Amino acid sequence: AALGQHVSGPARITALGVNVAIYPDEQAFAASPHSQAHPSPETAPPPPPGYNGPWPPRLGAESFISHAGLTDRPQYQSRARLSGTVLDATRRVSGLTGQSFTVAAVRSAGFEASLCLAASDHPDLPEPGNIISGLAVVSAAVDSPLLNTAQA
Numbered sequence: 769a770a771l772g773q774h775v776s777g778p779a780r781i782t783a784l785g786v787n788v789a790i791y792p793d794e795q796a797f798a799a800s801p802h803s804q805a806h807p808s809p810e811t812a813p814p815p816p817p818g819y820n821g822p823w824p825p826r827l828g829a830e831s832f833i834s835h836a837g838l839t840d841r842p843q844y845q846s847r848a849r850l851s852g853t854v855l856d857a858t859r860r861v862s863g864l865t866g867q868s869f870t871v872a873a874v875r876s877a878g879f880e881a882s883l884c885l886a887a888s889d890h891p892d893l894p895e896p897g898n899i900i901s902g903l904a905v906v907s908a909a910v911d912s913p914l915l916n917t918a919q920a
Contacts, residue, residue: 771823777871783850788885788893788902790854797851797899798845803827832877833908842907844871851901852876852883857894859887873898881906 791797805825806812812824827833833849852874861868868887872894873880883900894900 775910777910777912779910781879781885781906781908783848783904783906785883785885785890785900786810786847786884786903786905788850788883788890788900788904790890790892791899791901793897794853794899797829800901802851802901803829828877829853830876832879846905846907848906849902849903850874850881850883850904851899852905853879854894854896854898854900855880856896861895871893872900889902889916902907 789802797803803826805827805904815823829851830853830858831851835847855873855875857870859868859870870885870887870890870893872883875882
């Protein structure tokens, strides 16, 4: 946007876990309420006529639903429902506050992200193969932008 043109290139995606849970594996996630597509099954609409799948529908362990564009409140535009498989995780300490936090590399729907978690909320380090799912604030940075001269 600052260049006044569309750009493309490799991007780094970082997310802050606002309200997330950690599951031991994909099966545990699939059995949990976090895997339900509708957050409140009690108020979910009934299945459409002729629908033969599980109800309410479930999300995959590697899924992403952006909240951008769903509200006119700017503070919600970078939030998403993120579920991903842990590839690696490390504990770090903030130089500013001295508080520890976890950075988990997670694979989600077609991308990998660094998902930051407060150590006070998640004292155990996630292990590879765990599933992390919930509400996250997401940001991305394009490392080496290439100007796209094609009109969008």
